[in-house]
Every structure is written in structure tokens, then in C-alpha cells.
Amino acid sequence: MQRKRKLGRGVAVVGAGMSQFGMFKDKNSKDLFAEAFNEMLSSVDKGVDPEDIEALYLGNFTNDFFIHQAHWGPIISDLIGHTPKPATRTEGACASSALALREGVFAIASGFYDMVLVGGVEEMSKLPVEKVTEGLALATVPYEMEAGFTFPGVFGAIATAYFERYGATREHLMNVTIKSHNNAPLNPKAQFKVSIRDIMNSRIKRAKDKGEAVPAWRDEKEFLRDPVVNPVVAWPMHLYDCCPISDGASCMLLVAEEIAENFTDDPLHVIGIGQGSGRGLHAADDITYFEATRYAAKEAYELSGLKPEDIQIAEVHDCFSMAEIIHPEDLGFFKPGEGYKAVEEGLTALDGSKPINTSGGLKCKGHPVGATGIAQLYEIWRQLRGEAGERQVPIKDLRVGAAHNLGGTGGTCTFTILERR
Amino acid sequence: MQRKRKLGRGVAVVGAGMSQFGMFKDKNSKDLFAEAFNEMLSSVDKGVDPEDIEALYLGNFTNDFFIHQAHWGPIISDLIGHTPKPATRTEGACASSALALREGVFAIASGFYDMVLVGGVEEMSKLPVEKVTEGLALATVPYEMEAGFTFPGVFGAIATAYFERYGATREHLMNVTIKSHNNAPLNPKAQFKVSIRDIMNSRIKRAKDKGEAVPAWRDEKEFLRDPVVNPVVAWPMHLYDCCPISDGASCMLLVAEEIAENFTDDPLHVIGIGQGSGRGLHAADDITYFEATRYAAKEAYELSGLKPEDIQIAEVHDCFSMAEIIHPEDLGFFKPGEGYKAVEEGLTALDGSKPINTSGGLKCKGHPVGATGIAQLYEIWRQLRGEAGERQVPIKDLRVGAAHNLGGTGGTCTFTILERR
Numbered sequence: 145m146q147r148k149r150k151l152g153r154g155v156a157v158v159g160a161g162m163s164q165f166g167m168f169k170d171k172n173s174k175d176l177f178a179e180a181f182n183e184m185l186s187s188v189d190k191g192v193d194p195e196d197i198e199a200l201y202l203g204n205f206t207n208d209f210f211i212h213q214a215h216w217g218p219i220i221s222d223l224i225g226h227t228p229k230p231a232t233r234t235e236g237a238c239a240s241s242a243l244a245l246r247e248g249v250f251a252i253a254s255g256f257y258d259m260v261l262v263g264g265v266e267e268m269s270k271l272p273v274e275k276v277t278e279g280l281a282l283a284t285v286p287y288e289m290e291a292g293f294t295f296p297g298v299f300g301a302i303a304t305a306y307f308e309r310y311g312a313t314r315e316h317l318m319n320v321t322i323k324s325h326n327n328a329p330l331n332p333k334a335q336f337k338v339s340i341r342d343i344m345n346s347r348i349k350r351a352k353d354k355g356e357a358v359p360a361w362r363d364e365k366e367f368l369r370d371p372v373v374n375p376v377v378a379w380p381m382h383l384y385d386c387c388p389i390s391d392g393a394s395c396m397l398l399v400a401e402e403i404a405e406n407f408t409d410d411p412l413h414v415i416g417i418g419q420g421s422g423r424g425l426h427a428a429d430d431i432t433y434f435e436a437t438r439y440a441a442k443e444a445y446e447l448s449g450l451k452p453e454d455i456q457i458a459e460v461h462d463c464f465s466m467a468e469i470i471h472p473e474d475l476g477f478f479k480p481g482e483g484y485k486a487v488e489e490g491l492t493a494l495d496g497s498k499p500i501n502t503s504g505g506l507k508c509k510g511h512p513v514g515a516t517g518i519a520q521l522y523e524i525w526r527q528l529r530g531e532a533g534e535r536q537v538p539i540k541d542l543r544v545g546a547a548h549n550l551g552g553t554g555g556t557c558t559f560t561i562l563e564r565r
Numbered sequence: 566m567q568r569k570r571k572l573g574r575g576v577a578v579v580g581a582g583m584s585q586f587g588m589f590k591d592k593n594s595k596d597l598f599a600e601a602f603n604e605m606l607s608s609v610d611k612g613v614d615p616e617d618i619e620a621l622y623l624g625n626f627t628n629d630f631f632i633h634q635a636h637w638g639p640i641i642s643d644l645i646g647h648t649p650k651p652a653t654r655t656e657g658a659c660a661s662s663a664l665a666l667r668e669g670v671f672a673i674a675s676g677f678y679d680m681v682l683v684g685g686v687e688e689m690s691k692l693p694v695e696k697v698t699e700g701l702a703l704a705t706v707p708y709e710m711e712a713g714f715t716f717p718g719v720f721g722a723i724a725t726a727y728f729e730r731y732g733a734t735r736e737h738l739m740n741v742t743i744k745s746h747n748n749a750p751l752n753p754k755a756q757f758k759v760s761i762r763d764i765m766n767s768r769i770k771r772a773k774d775k776g777e778a779v780p781a782w783r784d785e786k787e788f789l790r791d792p793v794v795n796p797v798v799a800w801p802m803h804l805y806d807c808c809p810i811s812d813g814a815s816c817m818l819l820v821a822e823e824i825a826e827n828f829t830d831d832p833l834h835v836i837g838i839g840q841g842s843g844r845g846l847h848a849a850d851d852i853t854y855f856e857a858t859r860y861a862a863k864e865a866y867e868l869s870g871l872k873p874e875d876i877q878i879a880e881v882h883d884c885f886s887m888a889e890i891i892h893p894e895d896l897g898f899f900k901p902g903e904g905y906k907a908v909e910e911g912l913t914a915l916d917g918s919k920p921i922n923t924s925g926g927l928k929c930k931g932h933p934v935g936a937t938g939i940a941q942l943y944e945i946w947r948q949l950r951g952e953a954g955e956r957q958v959p960i961k962d963l964r965v966g967a968a969h970n971l972g973g974t975g976g977t978c979t980f981t982i983l984e985r986r
Contacts, residue, residue, distance in 0.1 A: 149677055150676050150677070151675050151676050151677055152573035152574070152674070152675050152676040153573070199840075200842075205635065206629045206635050208627045208629040208630055208635075208703055209629055209630070209635075212703065213703055213707060213710070214626065214627050214629075214630075214656065214658065214703040214704055215656070215657065215658045215703065215704040215705075215706075215972065215973050215976050215977070217656075217657055217842060217976070217977060218657075218706070218842040218843055218844070218845070218857075218973065218976030218977055219706055219707070219976075221842040222706070222842075222844045222845070222848070226842065227841075227842045227843055227844050227856070227857070228841040228842060228843060228856045228857050228859070228860035229841065229842060229860065230840035230841055230842055230860075230861075230864075230977075231657075231842040231977070232655060232657060232664050232667075232668070232840070232977075233655065233656040233657065234653060234654065234655060234656075235635065235636070235638075235654040235655075235656055236636065236638055236639075236653060236654065237635065237636045243653050246653075247653070247668050247671065249675075250668065250671040250672045250674075250675045250677065251671045251675075253573070253671075253675035253676065253677070254572050254573050254670075254671040254672075254674035254675040255571050255572050255573040255674065256570055256571070256572055256671065256674070256838075256868075282629055282633065282634055282635035282636065283635055283636040284636075285636075285639070285640060285643070286634060286640070289634070417677075419620075419651035419653070420648075420649040420650065420651055421621075421638060421639040421642040421643075421647065421648045421649060421650060421651055421652040422639055422648055422649060423639070423643045423648050424639070424643070427643070435648070435649045436639075436648070436649050438649070439649035439650065439651075440651075443651075447677075551636065552636050552639065555636055555638070555639030555640075556636070556638060556639055556651075556652070556653075
């Protein structure tokens with residue numbers, strides 16, 4: 145039954161929006177989705193009548209746990225005036241909205257709908273941090289949770305194995321953090337819009353101003369090595385290796401390719417969609433890669449006919465610094481064990497040959513888990529259309545970008561490729 | 566942009582399975598899904614290699630809340646040996662697995678996959694009953710939950726409005742309960758396999774045996790009117806108007822129509838899929854119908870080209886007796902305000918002209934919420950193929966059956982039509 149993947153008809157992105165990401169006392173899930181939705185509407189070059197949206201797919205991990213409310217499909221449907229048309233929630237932990245996008249693509253490619261809104265939302269900051277950690281751990285497989293694993297521990301274990309196998313060290317993780325923090329100040333929607341150097345300098349200045357002992361940090365790595373400012377969470381994951389707790393929302397408007405020109409002369413085409421599932425760390429013979437990511441990449445490459453070297457920019461799921469080293473290897477951008485060298489050599493920087501997480505990544509942009517998958521694709525939308533402002537990558541003839549989204553301990557992974565023609 | 570619905574290619578059902586439904590101390594979600602999956606495998610007439618399943622869609626409402634575990638796609642994927650292939654959870658409250666089926670249909674109709682497993686699971690009985698009620702209330706819209714509405718109250722309010730509008734009474738609700746309990750003993754997988762008459766007679770016998778005062782009930786309605794055996798929950802919903810708390814799982818195997826003959830000479834064809842979303846009771850100008858159901862029915866009739874009178878048997882979402890009166894009206898089987906008369910006249914009985922809930926319905930078969938949508942279609946599979954045993958309806962040339970699934974206070978409604986050719 146094996147065959148090359150295909151879709152009955154093409155699907156294009158004609159609009160995209162994203163709320164501010166952060167921890168908001170005064171904004172709830174509906175406020176945040178409204179922010180993303182309104183930006184999406186204004187992003188459609190020739191305009192769109194929201195009445196023409198035929199179906200909604202919404203990614204949400206567990207507002208059930210975070211704010212004691214499930215069944216977000218109809219709530220968001222009501223918010224945007226979409227009822228009685230269908231609204232479906234998808235859940236794949238931190239990959240929930242990438243699944244929404246995929247179902248939107250299938251719904252259009254099947255011929256049933258011509259225009260579908262896909263999005264994601266999560267509201268995490270209303271609970272105390274230890275409860276948020278407990279909520280996130282609902283995404284691990286049962287054996288892991290029972291053994292006491294939460295996510296910093298998971299990626300700490302992965303990093304330890306990777307270090308042992310390939311000779312990387314904690315210093316290499318710092319390169320990822322420094323790069324993410326260099327990109328984030330260029331992204332007005334990011335949760336942390338500050339570089340490590342600026343954090344360091346402001347702390348030095350504050351000490352001087354107060355007449356306190358001035359820290360002896362000479363560069364970002366000395367700052368990150370200081371256990372007072374960057375304490376260990378689960379070795380070798382330190383505070384600055386971990387993404388924050390966030391609230392936020394994102395959405396994209398998908399249409400059948402044949403009608404895209406009604407909405408813009410510059411659509412993006414969904415040329416690759418891939419998804420895989422994983423058994424979790426307890427069942428892996430090797431925890432230095434994610435089989436589900438490799439499967440997702442295979443599906444997406446098969447549909448698009450592209451190879452890893454054809455992907456010009458990418459957002460990958462850097463819930464922890466270690467993750468940003470592993471995923472590009474699994475996606476075929478770099479060989480196994482070479483990912484950390486690529487970061488060190490600057491290949492993944494904004495002006496590198498393969499820019500990764502130009503948005504600042506989950507680490508700095510923020511990670512409202514259900515919104516993340518489509519927020520990653522929002523960054524690709526911005527970059528491919530040349531609308532990324534100060535963080536626009538300097539690649540000539542930029543045409544192809546992709547996003548990799550991971551849920552749980554690799555339980556759900558997706559890879560989505562967009563093309564500008 | 567309005568157009569008649571169509572699908573790029575047809576989708577067929579070639580296998581179906583369902584676990585026993587009930588409250589199980591010694592079975593968890595994985596045990597129950599395995600039961601359904603194994604029956605599905607053995608139901609495929611010419612056999613199937615589970616390795617050929619390309620994707621999984623799984624409906625689950627909130628095992629997040631019920632058993633403190635989310636992200637069920639990959640857990641079930643692992644259980645059935647499906648990793649690293651994709652697994653997606655859908656959630657639409659009590660309609661979660663009908664959404665899974667719909668996404669499976671789109672995934673195949675899109676041309677991307679040829680064989681997809683769709684299913685549902687829920688494990689509700691491990692918590693105390695008041696916590697289960699709280700968990701279910703996560704599916705109401707926020708205004709309703711804050712106002713103190715749980716589901717018996719919701720359907721109590723609906724019944725009160727319906728009685729006022731159409732002149733129905735509590736006696737008419739009893740007709741639904743009595744019918745459901747008449748069908749259930751014929752369904753070996755049902756949670757309550759006993760008629761109201763048998764419950765009544767066994768209580769009379771017990772009183773006699775113990776030398777206690779013998780109750781004076783002369784028929785089922787006298788039994789149901791007795792507030793000792795059938796106390797009020799939220800007027801006019803009494804104990805026997807409400808479905809139970811259940812654990813269970815269900816699944817179906819979908820394939821592209823063009824390859825169905827490899828698996829069976831007697832497939833069912835998915836000829837109608839419809840879905841709608843609703844704003845909730847607080848926003849309805851009339852609570853005696855569900856707009857989302859009407860929209861779902863419209864979509865499904867448009868795709869199938871059928872009319873309500875073409876549906877020969879149906880399972881509808883009778884979470885409460887009142888619901889079984891309203892849904893057939895919304896689906897066009899009976900006019901608004903006529904549904905209760907149809908039950909009274911026996912039209913919806915097993916040997917009636919439009920048999921409804923031959924399985925015993927949610928009321929007696931049980932309602933493990935995430936499993937229900939596909940469990941309803943399992944009953945249609947059994948009936949259309951003439952494999953429903955003692956509860957087989959006596960309709961000649963039975964070809965078309967349908968299932969209606971409802972989530973929340975009408976937040977998510979679906980209608981799915983299957984045909985045997």
C-alpha cells in the first residue's frame with residue numbers, strides 16, 4: 145500500500161495573525177484569540193469577509209487543566225461570529241495547533257471546504273508555576289510521569305545522552321540561548337525582547353548604581369555560567385535553557401489554491417505536511433533523536449518533493465536549548481551529532497546559511513503551547529513575504545520555509561513546509 | 566462561495582469494534598481500546614494487516630481531568646503498534662469521536678491516506694461522581710458553568726421550555742426511557758441490560774421475599790413516577806432520564822472506496838458527514854432546538870443528496886430522555902413539537918417505522934463520552950450489515966442509517982450517514 149503522498153488539490157495561506165505572547169493578568173484566551181484573528185483579517189491583501197470561513201480548527205493542549213474549561217472549538221467559534229459552522233479542537237500537547245493546520249489542509253484538499261481558519265490558543269499563566277509544570281506533565285506518557293519526569297528532566301536526560309555520544313558540552317547549549325536572545329529584540333511580539341548581553345549589562349549597571357560588588361562577567365557565556373543568575377533546573381538544563389510559561393494565540397487563513405488570487409497576489413502554498421507519533425523516552429533505544437520527527441519529515445518531503453537542503457529557513461521546537469540542536473538533525477539539515485557544531489559556527493543565526501528560530505524561538509518569543517505550531521508558521525509567513533522587519537533574513541530569492549512542532553516527549557511531531565511562488 | 570458539498574473521493578467503513586461499556590475498576594483506557602481494536606480487526610471480512618493503517622484519529626473529551634493524563638493520540642498509537650505513524654486527538658466534548666471519524670474521512674478523501682483508524686475512548690468511573698459531574702461541566706460554555714449549570718440542569722431547562730411550548734409532559738419522557746430499556750437487554754455490550762419492567766418486577770419480588778410492604782406499581786410508568794425509586798435530579802429530569810457514567814472505547818477502520826473490496830465485499834459507504842457549532846443556551850433565542858444539529862444535518866444531507874425520510878434507522882445523542890425527543894426533530898425526522906408524539910406512537914421503537922437508539926442509546930448502552938460518537942456508528946454498522954442479533958430491526962431492504970452526536974450544550978454537533986449498497 146506504500147505510495148508517494150499526494151493531495152487532491154492544493155492549499156494556500158492567504159492570511160496570518162498572532163497575539164502578543166507573554167504572561168497576562170488582564171487578557172484571557174478569548175482576548176488573545178481576538179488579537180490574532182483581527183491581525184489575520186487585516187493581513188489579507190485584498191480583504192476577506194469572515195462570513196466566508198466555512199470551518200475552524202483550533203489547537204489547544206489543556207485549558208481543561210490550566211483554566212478549568214474544555215471544549216474550546218465552539219467558544220472560539222462564537223467569539224468570531226462563526227457559529228453554527230463547524231469548529232474542531234485538535235490536541236497533540238505542544239503540537240496541538242500544527243495538527244489544526246494539517247486538518248484544515250485535509251478538509252480543503254478533500255474538496256469539502258474552500259476556506260478554513262486554523263489556529264491555536266493557550267492560557268497558562270493563571271496557575272502557580274508548580275501547577276503549570278504538573279499540567280504540562282500530562283503530555284508525557286504515563287510511565288514517565290509516574291517516574292517523576294517533568295519536561296526539564298526529560299531534556300536534561302536527552303542532553304546528557306547527547307553529550308556522551310557526540311562530545312557536546314553545556315557551552316554548546318549556551319550558543320543556542322545567546323542566538324535566540326539575539327533574535328528576540330527584533331520581534332515586537334516576543335515575550336522576552338532582550339539579548340543576554342543586555343541582561344548582563346543591565347545587571348552590571350544596577351550593581352554599580354547601587355554601589356554593590358560588580359559581577360565579573362566579561363561575556364555572555366560567563367554570565368550564563370554564573371549559578372546565581374542561571375541556576376540549574378535539571379542538569380544540564382539551566383534557567384536560560386528553558387522556555388517560559390506563556391499566554392497567547394495564533395491563526396492562519398487557508399483557502400483552496402484555485403481561489404487564492406481572490407484574496408492576495410502573494411499567497412504561500414502548503415507544499416509539505418508531515419506528522420509522526422512516538423512511544424516516549426521509556427521505549428526508545430536511543431534518546432538522542434525523535435523518531436516521530438523523522439517520520440514527519442519523511443512525509444512532508446515526500447509530498448513536497450523537496451530535500452532538507454531546499455528548506456531555506458525554519459522554526460523548530462526549542463522548548464529547551466537542547467531541542468534546537470536535535471531537531472535540525474532529525475529534519476536532515478545537519479548530520480546526527482553535527483547540530484551543535486552548526487550553531488557554534490553561526491549557520492543557524494539570522495545571517496547564517498540556514499537561519500533557525502528567527503522569531504526568537506519558543507525560548508524568547510514564548511510558548512503558549514496550543515498556539516505555538518501556528519505561531520511558528522506565522523514567522524515563516526512573515527519571512528517568506530519579506531515582512532519580518534528588522535529580523536528579515538538576508539537570503540536572496542527566499543522561497544521555502546518550514547516549521548517543526550513537537551508535543552510531549554516526542555509523542556506528536558509535525559513538519560510543515562510553505563512556499564512562496 | 567456557497568456550493569453543494571462534495572468529497573474528492575469516497576470513503577468506506579470495512580471494520581468496526583467496541584468494548585464492553587460499563588464502570589470498570591479493573592480496566593483502563595488502554596485495556597478498553599484494545600478490546601475495541603481487536604474486535605475491529607476480526608470484523609474485517611477478508612482480514613487486514615494492521616501495519617497498513619496509515620494514520621489514527623482518536624476522540625477523547627477530557628481524560629486530562631478524569632485520570633490526569635492528556636495526549637492520548639500517541640498513547641493509543643503505541644498500544645496498537647502504530648508508531649511512528651501519525652495519531653491525532655480530536656475533542657468536541659461528548660462528540661469527540663464523531664470528529665475523529667470526520668477527520669479520518671477528510672484525510673482519505675484528500676488523497677493523502679488510503680487507510681485510517683478512527684476511534685474514541687473515555688475513562689470516567691475512577692473519580693467520585695461529583696468530580697465526574699464537574700469534569701463534564703468543563704464542556705459547557707463559561708457563562709453556563711459560572712451560573713451553576715451542570716448537564717441535568719441544562720436538559721431540565723430545555724425540557725421545561727419544550728413542555729411549555731408544545732404541551733408535552735413528563736409522561737412522554739417516560740416513553741423514551743421505557744423504550745431504551747426495552748432495547749438494551751438485546752445488546753450484549755450495554756451497561757444496563759435490563760428493562761424497566763424487569764427492574765420493577767425484581768423489586769416487587771425482593772419485597773415479597775423479605776416480607777416487606779409490596780410496592781403497588783402496576784406498570785412501568787407507575788414505577789417511574791415513584792420518587793423513591795426514581796428521584797428528581799433537575800426537574801423534570803429524574804434518575805431514569807439520565808445516562809450513566811461509563812468507561813469504554815470504540816473504533817472503525819476507514820479506507821478509500823476504491824480499495825474497499827480488498828477487505829470486504831460488504832463495506833458501508835460514508836455518504837454524509839455534517840458538523841455544526843453552537844453558542845450555548847445563554848445565547849439561544851429558543852432552547853427547544855439545537856442550531857448546530859440543524860447545521861450538521863444540512864451539511865450531511867447536502868453531501869449525500871438524501872432527505873430525512875431516506876434515513877431508515879438512527880442513533881441519536883440521548884444523554885437525557887429529553888434529548889432523544891429534540892434531536893429527531895432537528896434532523897428533520899419529525900416536525901418541531903412532534904418528536905414526543907412519535908415516541909408515544911411507537912414509531913421509534915425497534916419494530917417502528919423509524920427505529921431510534923436500537924442499541925439502548927446512551928441511557929442504557931452507556932456513555933463513555935469520547936467513545937460515544939463511533940459507538941453509535943458501530944450500532945449502525947451492525948444493523949446495516951444484518952449483524953445486530955436479537956435487536957436487528959425488521960426493516961426490509963435496510964440500506965441507510967445515521968448517527969447524531971452532541972457535545973456540550975450543543976457546542977459541537979455532528980451527523981453522519983452510512984449506506985450499504
